[in-house]
Amino acid sequence: MSSIGFSTGALCKDALAEAIDASDQMHLEAIELSALRLRELAGLVDYVNAHDLSRFKYVSVHAPTDYTADQEPEVADALLKVATTFHWPVVVHPDCFRNTTSWKPFGKWLCIENMDKRKTCGRTVEELRPLFDEYPEARLCFDIAHAHQVDTSMTEAYRILREFGTRIVQLHVSEVTSGSRHDRISEGALRAFQEVAEQLPRTAPIILETPVLVSEAQAEIEKASRIFTAALLETTR
Amino acid sequence: MLFGSGGRFEVTSGSDPDWTLLVDGQANAKHQETATRAGVAIDEIAGKPPGREGIFGALAFSHSLIQYIGGQDDTNANLTRRILLLLESKAIGREDAHRRVVNAVLDRYLATDRGWMSGHTPYGVPRFLFNDIARYWRTVTVDYAYRQWTRNNQGWALRRAKLRMSRKLTYAAGLMYCFRLAGESREVPMSELDSGWKLRGIETLSGLTMSTPLDILADAFMTAPPLHAVGRHAFDSYDRFLGVLDNRDTREHLDTLPVDGAGSDEQYQFLRDLGERFQDSLSTLFIRDGRSRYPRLIEEYGVF
Numbered sequence: 286m287s288s289i290g291f292s293t294g295a296l297c298k299d300a301l302a303e304a305i306d307a308s309d310q311m312h313l314e315a316i317e318l319s320a321l322r323l324r325e326l327a328g329l330v331d332y333v334n335a336h337d338l339s340r341f342k343y344v345s346v347h348a349p350t351d352y353t354a355d356q357e358p359e360v361a362d363a364l365l366k367v368a369t370t371f372h373w374p375v376v377v378h379p380d381c382f383r384n385t386t387s388w389k390p391f392g393k394w395l396c397i398e399n400m401d402k403r404k405t406c407g408r409t410v411e412e413l414r415p416l417f418d419e420y421p422e423a424r425l426c427f428d429i430a431h432a433h434q435v436d437t438s439m440t441e442a443y444r445i446l447r448e449f450g451t452r453i454v455q456l457h458v459s460e461v462t463s464g465s466r467h468d469r470i471s472e473g474a475l476r477a478f479q480e481v482a483e484q485l486p487r488t489a490p491i492i493l494e495t496p497v498l499v500s501e502a503q504a505e506i507e508k509a510s511r512i513f514t515a516a517l518l519e520t521t522r
Numbered sequence: 523m524l525f526g527s528g529g530r531f532e533v534t535s536g537s538d539p540d541w542t543l544l545v546d547g548q549a550n551a552k553h554q555e556t557a558t559r560a561g562v563a564i565d566e567i568a569g570k571p572p573g574r575e576g577i578f579g580a581l582a583f584s585h586s587l588i589q590y591i592g593g594q595d596d597t598n599a600n601l602t603r604r605i606l607l608l609l610e611s612k613a614i615g616r617e618d619a620h621r622r623v624v625n626a627v628l629d630r631y632l633a634t635d636r637g638w639m640s641g642h643t644p645y646g647v648p649r650f651l652f653n654d655i656a657r658y659w660r661t662v663t664v665d666y667a668y669r670q671w672t673r674n675n676q677g678w679a680l681r682r683a684k685l686r687m688s689r690k691l692t693y694a695a696g697l698m699y700c701f702r703l704a705g706e707s708r709e710v711p712m713s714e715l716d717s718g719w720k721l722r723g724i725e726t727l728s729g730l731t732m733s734t735p736l737d738i739l740a741d742a743f744m745t746a747p748p749l750h751a752v753g754r755h756a757f758d759s760y761d762r763f764l765g766v767l768d769n770r771d772t773r774e775h776l777d778t779l780p781v782d783g784a785g786s787d788e789q790y791q792f793l794r795d796l797g798e799r800f801q802d803s804l805s806t807l808f809i810r811d812g813r814s815r816y817p818r819l820i821e822e823y824g825v826f
Contacts, residue, residue: 402618402619402622408618409618435618435622436621436622436625436626437622437625437626437629438625438626438628438629438721438724439717439721440625440629440721440724440725440728441625443717443718443721443722443725444725463547463548464548479717480717480720480721481717481721483717483718484718
């Protein structure tokens with residue numbers, strides 16, 4: 286069974302330490318340390334250098350999405366140090382690559398996330414392929430909610446998993462609204478996600494991006510685990 | 523979205539700008555304003571409004587196309603938009619939205635076709651989709667007669683030529699569209715969890731939607747080498763037909779041709795001959811020549 290955890294930004298926005306404490310209280314094995322806003326990055330770096338997170342089986346870092354081209358080398362340098370020191374994948378949005386040389390040194394620690402419909406790159410097989418050509422060692426953060434929003438039939442999800450499934454290092458799970466906001470997983474989305482459950486790597490950690498109160502987190506974890514329930518029943522039949 | 527000749531990549535000097543603002547997202551009161559502004563801009567470029575039937579030049583919502591297949595809410599306009607979305611549509615705006623709606627419509631056809639999903643339909647043709655495409659074609663032919671009646675035969679000659687050529691081409695391509703899934707065999711026994719079968723089907727058909735009816739028909743002839751000569755007849759006829767449509771004088775002449783003048787009208791007779799040659803080629807492809815798989819599939823699906 287995959288490790289499950291939350292993105293710290295989803296669990297406690299702007300409060301990294303609180304989100305980690307909440308994850309500890311739920312005995313979660315996976316966590317994604319979120320620095321979606323550039324102003325969060327320095328605090329994240331200071332925190333991980335000062336605290337031991339080895340109790341988590343899986344840790345990743347989500348890179349900022351709001352830096353300028355001028356800031357990119359400094360951002361990439363800070364993230365590279367974290368990645369190579371702790372051996373944690375760094376999740377980067379495809380539209381955030383401006384200067385490819387900044388990201389080449391990441392090798393396998395670079396984790397590219399498939400995008401939602403607002404973006405003009407990284408949404409489909411055809412849009413992801415040039416990125417993996419550019420970064421051949423990079424891995425994939427498969428955001429099943431983004432794939433569902435891009436194509437509710439899950440055909441594009443199926444295509445991405447067929448083409449890049451072996452690159453998957455973690456899953457992002459939530460529901461993404463038509464306005465591209467992360468939301469709790471609905472029954473409709475859950476049924477759609479189950480359509481590609483058999484293609485999802487069983488061991489890939491699941492990172493929930495659903496915005497929930499800490500008191501509601503366990504229920505959301507149980508719902509997310511249902512993505513695999515049907516597939517598990519099938520394989521053991 | 524562009525439909526009609528624009529969607530088929532067959533625009534001629536007399537083509538109607540058959541467009542629709544396809545909405546796939548949250549309801550928004552501003553959508554009508556956007557459609558109105560788009561209409562003004564498109565009319566200005568095309569120099570004329572969309573066709574008279576009122577199906578185009580308006581808003582359409584993905585929800586209706588996906589949810590209302592059959593039943594009282596599946597109006598003539600909804601049926602037309604849905605089938606033409608699959609068979610002759612091109613995005614002039616967001617290609618990703620086009621693909622998303624096409625895939626969702628195909629999901630609806632395939633997921634609810636229990637026979638096809640279970641691999642029990644003969645040769646693997648999706649019967650639900652096939653039947654709806656056939657229904658659309660029959661609707662087009664009946665509406666042709668209705669318009670003759672309600673418009674006192676005005677513009678009948680061009681309408682008839684289009685029925686026998688471009689409308690029939692779309693139908694023929696629709697048959698081939700469904701037949702493209704024929705021969706696919708399921709690798710695992712049916713279960714509700716075997717979504718890969720359905721998703722592969724959607725992927726194949728969605729790819730065909732991004733081509734044109736002429737491409738789909740050409741592919742059918744090309745993959746049946748004994749029928750290459752027949753294919754040349756079909757495409758020669760169609761090419762000449764487009765030549766007629768592109769001739770302004772001929773169009774104007776045909777647009778005002780009275781019914782009782784057709785027997786002695788050279789230009790109409792020329793079009794009629796093209797229609798018969800095109801039909802003859804299609805009959806050979808679909809029915810007469812057993813060297814391809816198509817007559818077998820038509821026997822299985824085409825009548826009952």
